[in-house]
Structure formats: structure tokens, C-alpha cells
Amino acid sequence: xxxxxxxxxxNRVRRRSQRGDYDRETVEAILDKARVxxxxxxxxxxxxxIPTIHARVEDTLYLHGxxxxxxMNTLAAGGPACVTATLIDGLVLARSAFHHSMEYRSVVxxxxxxxxxxxxxxxxxxxxVVEKIMPGRWEDTRRPNDAxxxxxxxxxxxxxxxxxxxxxxGVTDEEEDYALQHWAGVVPLSLQPQEAVPDSQxxxxxxxxxxVQEWIRSQQA
Amino acid sequence: xxxxxxxxxxNRVRRRSQRGDYDRETVEAILDKARVxxxxxxxxxxxxxIPTIHARVEDTLYLHGxxxxxxMNTLAAGGPACVTATLIDGLVLARSAFHHSMEYRSVVxxxxxxxxxxxxxxxxxxxxVVEKIMPGRWEDTRRPNDAxxxxxxxxxxxxxxxxxxxxxxGVTDEEEDYALQHWAGVVPLSLQPQEAVPDSQxxxxxxxxxxVQEWIRSQQA
Numbered sequence: 342x343x344x345x346x347x348x349x350x351x352n353r354v355r356r357r358s359q360r361g362d363y364d365r366e367t368v369e370a371i372l373d374k375a376r377v378x379x380x381x382x383x384x385x386x387x388x389x390x391i392p393t394i395h396a397r398v399e400d401t402l403y404l405h406g407x408x409x410x411x412x413m414n415t416l417a418a419g420g421p422a423c424v425t426a427t428l429i430d431g432l433v434l435a436r437s438a439f440h441h442s443m444e445y446r447s448v449v450x451x452x453x454x455x456x457x458x459x460x461x462x463x464x465x466x467x468x469x470v471v472e473k474i475m476p477g478r479w480e481d482t483r484r485p486n487d488a489x490x491x492x493x494x495x496x497x498x499x500x501x502x503x504x505x506x507x508x509x510x511g512v513t514d515e516e517e518d519y520a521l522q523h524w525a526g527v528v529p530l531s532l533q534p535q536e537a538v539p540d541s542q543x544x545x546x547x548x549x550x551x552x553v554q555e556w557i558r559s560q561q562a
Numbered sequence: 563x564x565x566x567x568x569x570x571x572x573n574r575v576r577r578r579s580q581r582g583d584y585d586r587e588t589v590e591a592i593l594d595k596a597r598v599x600x601x602x603x604x605x606x607x608x609x610x611x612i613p614t615i616h617a618r619v620e621d622t623l624y625l626h627g628x629x630x631x632x633x634m635n636t637l638a639a640g641g642p643a644c645v646t647a648t649l650i651d652g653l654v655l656a657r658s659a660f661h662h663s664m665e666y667r668s669v670v671x672x673x674x675x676x677x678x679x680x681x682x683x684x685x686x687x688x689x690x691v692v693e694k695i696m697p698g699r700w701e702d703t704r705r706p707n708d709a710x711x712x713x714x715x716x717x718x719x720x721x722x723x724x725x726x727x728x729x730x731x732g733v734t735d736e737e738e739d740y741a742l743q744h745w746a747g748v749v750p751l752s753l754q755p756q757e758a759v760p761d762s763q764x765x766x767x768x769x770x771x772x773x774v775q776e777w778i779r780s781q782q783a
Contacts, residue, residue, distance in 0.1 A: 351608070376650050376751070377664065379600035381609035387572070388602035388609050390646040392668050425611040429597050429753060434774070438692050438703040439710040443598065447613050471659050481744050482659040489660040512761040523702050524768050525761040528778060530597070532650060533754040535783055540733040540746040547745050553655070557749060562756055 351451055352502040362505040371448045371505055372397050373473075375426035376532065380404065382415045382422055395424065396469035402450065402498040403457070403466035413494040416454035422498050424450040430509065432528040436518040444509050444527060451502040457495040466495045477552030531562050572672055573723040583726040592669045592726055593618050594694075596647035597753065601625065603636045603643055616645065617690035623671065623719040624678070624687035634715040637675035643719050645671040651730065653749040657739040665730050665748060672723040678716040687716045698773030752783050 345363045346352065354361025362368070372378075378395045381388060391412045396403045402424055406413040416422055431444035457463045468479045485493070512525045534557045537549045566584045567573065575582025583589070593599075599616045602609060612633045617624045623645055627634040637643055652665035678684045689700045706714070733746045755778045758770045 376653075377648060377666070379611050379613075379646055379648070381602045381611035383604060383607065383609050386604065386607065387642050387672075388604050388644045390600050390602035390611050390644045390670065392600075392646060392648040392666065394664060421608050423609045423611045425600055425613060427598060427600070427613040432597075432695050432755075434696055434699060436704055437706075437710075438688060438700065439706050439714070441692050441695050441699070441703070443615060443695070445598070445613065449611065451608075467659060471662050474653050474662050474664070475655055475749070478655060478662070479659065482662070483657055483739055483742055483744065485658075485660050489658075493660070511759070512763075514761075518704055519763055521704055522765070522768060523704065524771050524774070525764055526770070527759045527761075528696070528774065529756040529759065530753050531756070532751050533783070534653075535750040535752070538732070538748045538750065540735075540748075542733075542740055543746055544743070547743060549747070550745050553745070553749065562754070 346503045349502050352449065352504040354504050354506055360506050360508055362507060367505045368448050368503045369397065371428060371446045372402070372426050375428055378424045378426040380412060380416070380422060380424050382412060382420065384411070384415060394470055394473065395426070396466065396473040398466070398469055400500045402452070402500060403469060404496045404498070405467060405470055405493055408492055408494045410494065413496055416496045416498070417456035417494060419453060419455060422452055422454045424452070424498060429530050431530050433512055434525055434528065435512045436514045436521045436523045436525045440512065440514050442508060446505065446507045448503060448505045450498065450500050452498040452500050454496050454498045457497050463490065463495045466497070467493065475553060476556060481550060533562060534560050567724045570723050573670065573725040575725050575727055581727050581729055583728060584724070588726045589669050589724045590618060592649060592667045593623070593647050593671070596649055599645045599647040601633060601637070601643060601645050603633060603641065605632070605636060615691055615694065616647070617687065617694040619687070619690055621721045623673070623721060624690060625717045625719070626688060626691055626714055629713055629715045631715065634717055637717045638677035638715060640674060640676060643673055643675045645673070645719060650751050652751050654733055655746055655749065656733045657735045657742045657744045657746045661733065661735050663729060667726065667728045669724060669726045671719065671721050673719040673721050675717050675719045678718050684711065684716045687718070688714065696774060697777060702771060754783060755781050
């Protein structure tokens with residue numbers, strides 16, 4: 342396994358290519374941090390984009406959903422898929438309207454989807470989805486039973502091509518605009534957790550687990 | 563104008579349809595709050611999903627980009643487009659692995675794209691994009707000049723069909739699982755701003771504008 346994804350006609354970052362990044366570690370870090378991805382697929386030659394939870398294991402993205410879900414069934418049929426994950430990092434307020442922008446990190450993945458039918462791989466994928474939602478959670482849940490396994494479709498998308506695009510570094514303005522008296526700068530943004538809210542039916546003596554509290558603290562800006 | 567989008571075969575929320583919402587106000591509120599959208603389009607019958615900034619004016623979504631941008635040029639050619647915006651509201655930790663989920667609000671829009679060539683509509687769209695990034699900002703920037711207008715492609719997507727999907731209300735578990743001693747609840751998530759960071763080249767006497775400070779305060783959880 343090399344440390345970069347191949348640059349192809351499909352994943353090459355065309356615009357502002359200095360922002361393009363094919364480094365495997367960069368791509369994987371963005372995929373792993375993003376809470377959801379947006380999956381693109383086609384039905385009757387029309388594009389659809391649906392948000393869903395993903396989990397990455399090495400070069401494979403796993404998605405899950407109901408066996409009655411159209412997106413999942415379309416992917417299971419094995420067509421080409423595009424999966425995009427985006428982290429929003431800030432608002433860029435330049436002196437010129439033209440240079441207003443966002444700071445962000447995004448990854449676009451192209452791959453071929455397949456349904457995961459083998460029991461152990463399917464269970465492992467579901468474990469990774471739960472662990473993606475909250476690290477440490479799998480050991481603290483009731484595992485899927487046979488009926489739940491049967492009603493869940495798991496899709497694996499091999500990451501054949503991927504590229505990251507990162508916009509950071511704050512404001513860029515035209516040379517002659519730096520003398521203008523407009524304020525310019527960045528408003529940082531990040532997805533922040535608040536304190537955990539117990540289910541109303543939870544027994545009073547069940548406390549928020551340490552792994553949940555630690556995760557919340559680890560995310561706080 | 564009616565207060566709901568028509569329910570068609572394309573925008574009908576199929577899975578867990580009790581979560582589907584075609585109410586115009588609901589759809590618009592999600593589109594307006596989302597900082598970015600994910601645009602789906604097809605090139606050579608392959609799906610692509612790209613994040614970008616959007617602004618909504620009544621039943622039209624405006625996107626902007628370079629005249630050299632492939633997505634923008636593909637949309638300008640007038641094919642069908644799908645635009646999806648997602649707000650992440652929380653992590654749902656159920657007692658069972660199966661019922662782990664996210665709280666979210668998402669909108670899927672289907673429409674036909676066109677390039678905006680008329681000067682006034684194009685300038686107004688760019689104003690709305692800047693105002694979407696930061697309300698009150700347009701009056702406090704250097705407006706686009708002719709060269710900038712020429713190098714910018716603005717796309718309008720008429721919102722022909724749209725549906726929202728909202729997952730809220732916390733944990734759902736199977737009846738027999740409520741007796742389990744696993745903690746269950748929601749970890750709320752929201753995109754939070756931090757204090758504004760001035761551009762390193764900003765004169766020391768230019769303070770963060772009131773409209774920026776007020777927006778930051780208005781977003782804080």
C-alpha cells in the first residue's frame with residue numbers, strides 16, 4: 342500500500358489545485374473525523390445525494406441502512422459511487438466580497454460498492470459504525486440479534502480514488518485592498534458537543550459513562 | 563405559492579416516512595441554516611458530490627464558483643441537479659447497537675440549473691452569498707469589480723421538488739431493552755463559532771464589527 346492515492350482524471354483537484362491533497366493520511370483523517378458523509382448515486386441517470394453515517398476500515402468505507410432503503414439497494418447493485426465528507430472550519434471575511442470564503446477540509450472518494458453478505462465482516466462493519474458514533478460504545482450495548490442483522494444492509498465501498506481539498510490560512514485579498522478599512526479575518530467554526538442528555542426512561546443510578554464524558558471533552562474547542 | 567412542495571416519486575421520503583416533511587418553511591429553514599450544501603451531478607454517467615456555499619432567495623438556490631470550475635460548468639449546461647444540506651444535531655446512543663443513530667435535519671432539493679447571465683440578478687446572488695456567510699457583511703466590503711464578475715459563474719437552481727428529513731426525539735429502544743443497564747441518551751452537537759480572529763495584516767485600530775460579534779453570540783449554544 343502506497344501512502345498516496347493515484348491521481349486520475351476523476352479525482353484530480355482541478356480548481357485551485359494547490360489545495361488538493363492525495364496523501365492517504367490526510368484523506369483518512371478527514372473521513373474519520375467527519376460525522377456524516379454525503380453519498381452520490383444515480384437512478385435513471387439522475388443524481389441523488391443522501392447523508393449517512395460511515396465508518397472507515399483501511400481502504401474500505403462501510404455504510405449501513407435498512408434492506409428497504411433505495412440508496413442502499415442502488416449501491417448494492419454495484420454501480421459507481423461518490424462519497425464526500427466535509428468538515429467546516431470557519432468563515433473567511435475578506436475586505437473584498439470576491440474573496441469571501443469558508444475554511445474547510447473535504448474528501449471526495451470514488452469507489453465501487455458491494456453488499457456485505459458475510460456474517461463476520463457485516464458484524465465488524467456494524468461495530469465500526471457504532472464505534473464511529475462513540476468510541477468505546479460497542480462494549481456497552483446490546484449486540485445485534487439475528488432479526489436486526491437480517492433487516493440491515495451493509496455496503497462496502499472500496500476507496501479506489503480519493504482526494505482531499507483543504508482551504509485554510511485565513512484571508513487573501515488583492516494587494517490594493519489591504520489599505521481598505523473593512524475588518525477582515527476568520528470566524529472559526531467547529532462541530533461542538535454539549536453535555537450528554539440521558540434518555541427519559543433511564544434509571545436514575547446509571548451515570549454517563551467515562552468514555553462518553555472523555556469524548557465530549559476531547560472535542561471541545 | 564403553496565406552503566408545501568409537491569410529493570413526487572423523486573422527493574418522497576421512503577424510509578421512515580414519518581420523518582419526512584414537505585413543508586416549505588421547514589425546508590427553507592434548514593437550507594438557510596446550513597453553512598454548505600453538497601451538490602450532486604453526473605459526468606459521463608458517473609455521480610459526483612461536491613460541497614459548496616449556497617444562498618437561497620425564495621424558490622431559487624444560488625451557487626457561485628470560477629468560470630473554470632467543472633461542477634459549475636456542468637450545472638450551467640442545464641442538467642438535473644440534486645442539492646442536499648444537512649445539519650448535525652446529535653449522537654443517539656441507544657441501549658442496543660441497532661438503534662444507534664444521529665439526530666439531524668436534512669433537505670434534498672431537486673431542480674434544474676441554469677447559468678445566471680443577467681448582471682443585476684448575478685450581483686444580487688453574490689450579495690446573498692456574502693450575506694449568507696455573514697449577515698450584514700455586504701455593506702462592509704469592497705464590491706465585485708468587472709473582472710471579478712466576469713471570472714465568476716453564478717448558477718441558479720429552481721427548487722422544483724424538495725423534502726426535509728428530521729430525526730429528533732432522542733433514543734428509541736426495543737421494549738425488552740429498557741431494563742438493560744447500559745447508559746442511553748443523546749450527545750447534542752452543533753456547529754459553534756469561536757471568537758473572530760483578525761487577519762494578520764489588519765490595522766490595529768479596526769475592531770471586530772458589531773454585526774460579527776452579534777452573529778457569533780446568536781449561534782452559541
